[in-house]
Amino acid sequence: MPVIHLVRHGQATFGADTAEGYDVLSDLGRRQAEVAGAELARRAPRDPVVVCGTLARQRDTAEIIVRTAGLRGAPRTDPRWNEYDHIDLVGRYGGSVPQGLSADTSTEASTDVPAGSRAASRGGSRGVQAVLDRALEAWMADTGEGGWQRFASGAAGALRELAAGLGPGRDAVVVTSGGVLAALCGGLLSAPPAGVVALNRVAVNAAITTLAAGSSGISLLAFNDHAHFTGDRRALLTYR
Template sequence: MALVYLVRHGQASFGADDYDVLSPAGHLQGKIVGDELRRRGVRPDQVWSGTLSRQRETAVAAGFGAPGEDARWNEFDHIGLVREFGAAQQDARDPRAFQIALDAALRDWTGGDGFRAFSGNVNAALDELLAGLGKGGTALVFTSGGVIGAVCTRLLGLDGAGFVAVNRVSVNAGITKIVSGRSGTSLVSYNDHAHFEGEHRELLTYR
């Protein structure tokens, strides 16, 4: 049985000139999720990310070194989607207002070719990774909420509304676990963030 852990990146720099940089909290989230994975005895044979800085930085902060890169693990352009689909955006620096705008844009996007292409690339990357791991292999992928949502949409048979709902609750540095064996590929857990409860509850963030 092959195992893949999809780890969402730590908190990026929302509202800054360059979003694609981990915030100080994001770096700490990366360290904590790395500690949690090691506590669970996760010893990856392969470590991957997309080409985005926030994904690579989370892998490094987690203590797994520089990951291999595959652009298919990159997030969709969330800012571009809001602009393209004309969703009302009251304040680009207000996380709540932006989330409302993004949800509206995603509802339109998931019905078109853009989402199908994005989802197809993500799931092709997952299938290739699982095939390369072979029986008993383990991989860590540091990626983004939309990518993880696309995987869940496929494995759970969700529609576009399901993708939007899953994407909305994705936690920074949350852990999603996938197994693959003779019976196929299955989602075991989604968005696990127990490592941000108790003493680390102030580090639970969504955006």
């Protein structure tokens, strides 16, 4: 049975005000990608197809994983694995864009924030998270052409096509983003909008979500696995 490993990209530039400025891996993000690659090497995926979105943070994470895990070939790109534009989303559905909103899904306080400033950061992060959550819920309720369903359907289609192309004994590694992961896993779990928002909120950088593609369809085996960022690597754990 083919196994599909969905990896969230590593941490991108923190606090950037535009999607373009955000779309660069930080030094920590590159290290996270290396650790995720080592974890995938340990799991030994079988002759894996490697795919990623077209965003720089996704492509760079995928390239680091390929190198670190010793995988063959260059990653294929597919824009359906791209993240949505959070700044545009909040502008359309959440009012004014809060200061400090980066162009990625999770705005939970990062564990790499210095201890002395973590409480203040957490308070501001909660406020930004609330705005993003409301905007996401409004987007999911929008049945128009630019609504959530179009985004979620694109991601689901990319997953179905990938799974259909995997023969027996072949796995896949996909580097994507938190919103795509929430959309796909929420769909597999038949989660209500609030459940999708909750999944979106807790996505960890370079965490691994595992799916199985069998004769009865695609099943979720593990969501947001970040055991490779525990113990002496806990300092590498971030949500944005």
